[in-house]
Amino acid sequence: MPRLFTGLEIPAEIGQSLSNLRGGLPGARWIDPENYHVTLRFIGDIDGASANEIASMLFRVDRKPFEVKVQGLTSFGGRKPRAVVATIAPSKPLMELQAELERMMQRIGLDPEGRKFIPHVTLARLHDATDRDVADYLSIRGYFPSKAFMAERFVLFSSRASTGGGPYVVEDAYELCE
Numbered sequence: 001m002p003r004l005f006t007g008l009e010i011p012a013e014i015g016q017s018l019s020n021l022r023g024g025l026p027g028a029r030w031i032d033p034e035n036y037h038v039t040l041r042f043i044g045d046i047d048g049a050s051a052n053e054i055a056s057m058l059f060r061v062d063r064k065p066f067e068v069k070v071q072g073l074t075s076f077g078g079r080k081p082r083a084v085v086a087t088i089a090p091s092k093p094l095m096e097l098q099a100e101l102e103r104m105m106q107r108i109g110l111d112p113e114g115r116k117f118i119p120h121v122t123l124a125r126l127h128d129a130t131d132r133d134v135a136d137y138l139s140i141r142g143y144f145p146s147k148a149f150m151a152e153r154f155v156l157f158s159s160r161a162s163t164g165g166g167p168y169v170v171e172d173a174y175e176l177c178e
């Protein structure tokens with residue numbers, strides 16, 4: 001059963017800039033740059049027939065390309081930090097695309113996503129990192145000059161069941177057309 005999610009790919013040059021932020025944080029498991037992405041909708045473990053239905057339904061998305069802005073670092077998890085992420089500006093076109101994908105997944109019977117959509121790129125998953133370690137890391141590395149790229153497509157990714165971090169495979173791509 002494939003584990004699927006929709007997302008935006010991160011261009012190699014931005015991935016390279018983000019990968020330069022790796023290191024200096026005890027308990028961090030750094031994500032390989034080729035696996036950087038922005039998750040739009042986690043779908044989960046799906047049987048083959050449902051996966052095919054989802055893949056064909058996504059071709060109905062009719063949206064224009066839009067700018068995606070990477071704009072700094074933060075952590076998720078509060079006092080028990082679980083990830084270091086690059087934040088993505090929640091632009092109107094990005095939020096509308098994510099909301100459309102959410103509606104589509106609910107229409108075919110998937111449960112609503114339980115968490116509020118906060119666009120980001122996961123850089124590291126944290127195990128036994130203290131909030132102090134993360135605060136120190138962010139104070140040193142937290143300034144990240146904004147970088148932008150045009151999202152000209154979104155993709156359907158698959159991954160093997162694991163603790164996260166890839167490798168991810170592009171199963172299908174959906175062009176955003178003018």
